Amino acid sequence: MIGPKSVLTSAAGRLAPKVIQSAPGVTTTVVRQALHHAIVGVGPLPGAAKAAEKHLKDHDGDVELAVKHIIDNHVRLAGVGGFATNIGGVVTTAITLPANITGMAIIQCRMVAAIAHLRGYDLTDPRVRNGILLTLLSEEKVGKQIQEKRIPAPPMAIATAPSYDRAVDAIVAAEVAQELLSRVTGRGMISMAAKRIPLVGGVVGAGADGWMTYQIGRYASRELLPRRAEEA
Numbered sequence: 001m002i003g004p005k006s007v008l009t010s011a012a013g014r015l016a017p018k019v020i021q022s023a024p025g026v027t028t029t030v031v032r033q034a035l036h037h038a039i040v041g042v043g044p045l046p047g048a049a050k051a052a053e054k055h056l057k058d059h060d061g062d063v064e065l066a067v068k069h070i071i072d073n074h075v076r077l078a079g080v081g082g083f084a085t086n087i088g089g090v091v092t093t094a095i096t097l098p099a100n101i102t103g104m105a106i107i108q109c110r111m112v113a114a115i116a117h118l119r120g121y122d123l124t125d126p127r128v129r130n131g132i133l134l135t136l137l138s139e140e141k142v143g144k145q146i147q148e149k150r151i152p153a154p155p156m157a158i159a160t161a162p163s164y165d166r167a168v169d170a171i172v173a174a175e176v177a178q179e180l181l182s183r184v185t186g187r188g189m190i191s192m193a194a195k196r197i198p199l200v201g202g203v204v205g206a207g208a209d210g211w212m213t214y215q216i217g218r219y220a221s222r223e224l225l226p227r228r229a230e231e232a
Contacts, residue, residue, distance in 0.1 A: 027172035038109035048113035071217030074111035120227035131159025
């Protein structure tokens, strides 16, 4: 039997591509802006590399322990909806993605970029930036999109490609924008139904954001393998 949550999520998945088609330049631009702010810093959040180095120092140079705590820290940030919305508002205008989408994208991009930095990736490299964005789709979605030939390769292969292919930029940004819209639209529809029960709506939103951020963090940790200095 198909439950109401499945029906709502499915409806959101059908709605998101239509929104993307109506304003592809706007949505992909916001995705790129979110990545940029995640890497250089925005508002109260320092940039990804700076945050990564602090975690590394706090854990006596243990990279893998620092990675674990980076994930835990960003899961907590993702669970604080108001914080994510305020961060998103920095790069959101009336005609772009809602602040809750951009805020969550910044938090998740920052987490993955921090992991990538600790694993030896150059955050200024456009190939690495595409790999970071691609992890936001989640491992399951990346596998499906590769099978359907909508994206060319998994995140690490994109990040370490022999040469930079500008055409990959638009493909990756469009897929990520569509996925983010699908998630937030679906969560919003479910939360609207949940609001009939006191406090449930907020718990649903925070739980969904935190869980997805955790899944993305674990995927990034498995996917972005350490690189030697001469490979970076």
